[in-house]
Amino acid sequence: MLPVNADTMRAIAPRFSGSRAERQGEILSVAGAALAETLDHYAINTPLRIAHFLAQTAHESAGFQTTEEFASGEAYEGRSDLGNTEPGDGKRFKGRGLIQLTGRANYKSLGATIGTDLVADPERAADPALSLVIACEYWKKRSINDHADRDDIIAATWSVNGGLNGLDDRIRYLIKAKAELSNALFGAPAAFPLLREGARGPVVARLQFALRDAGIATGIDGDFGPGTKAAVIAFQTGAGLEADGIVGPASWSKLDIKLEDHD
Structure with missing residues (x-):
């Protein structure tokens, strides 16, 4: 059973104030206490499965601030x-x-x-604890673990949403969930990891988000392939850096991103 709890949820959740913060705190406390055992019961029991589950539920619950839709019904x-x-x-x-x-x-x-x-x-x-069970039953019924095992955010989102609404938001949550699970299991990553073509994972997706925020068109899939390398070279050229397609401290600095701060 992986060590996930309210702190795991809190690490990927946005911050609110007032009544929204109070409700979020209640949901995190109650659902978080049951999180590890409930997820394990439903075989949502690998880092990828848990990361995808937390990403989807974070988006669906507006950042874990509600377990009831805002509209009247x-x-x-x-x-x-x-x-x-x-x-x-x-x-x-x-x-x-x-x-x-x-x-x-x-x-x-x-x-x-x-x-x-x-x-x-x-x-x-x-009820926060029951709302977690409801989400797990939904996840199980639609075999979303299969999509998570392939790290397929598109298929997982389609299964949850029936479309791709809020995909960018779900990807951002997935990146944060992967980073938090990685930190919990393996320790925090270096502040400015050296990235080059062939790298994969959430840190690459963060790079891709940063490139897009900087106005460089690139896909966001966590895979440092030729397209991402070309985007990095374009950014480096525009920033007056050595355009070698390798992301080191100078490129990270120009991108103005810190891994732990990118929401």
Whole structure:
């Protein structure tokens, strides 16, 4: 069982203030206490699987600040495809969970699976610990571990979202989750690692984000291939650096990025 907890979630979450910070703190405390055991139960038990799960749930919950969708749920009223056949079902069975459960039929089905009557008490689905279970059940049902094992953020996002909404945000969370798990398991990386063609991993994705922020078009896939090398050379040329396609301290300095600070 990997050592993940509320601190792991907090490390990748954005900072809020006021009531939003209070609710986030409650979610992190309760869900975080159950995180390691719950993820292990659902075989979300490798660094890649955990990183992808945390990235997706962080986005879906607006940075772990809510386990209930902000909208009223009225838009779901009369949605027979969701099993909303009785007056008031739209609001009653609005989206809840770290990955949102929506509609009477889904509340009934998942409640039966976990042995909890969510139709009689739908607001229970917003409980932080139960919201974690709901997300894990969703993850299991759609075999998203398979996508995580391939480090395929596109397929994982499509399985969760039904599209690619918020992809950049999910990628940013994934980068932070990978970095946090790496720090926990192997120690913090060097502040300015030397990167060249052939490198892979979250630090490469951070480089790619920094290049894009600097106005250099590049893909964000964590793979330092020919395209990323060309982007680095273009940046170095414009910054008056030696254009060798190798990212060392001088390039990191010009990019004005510190690994631990890039959100």
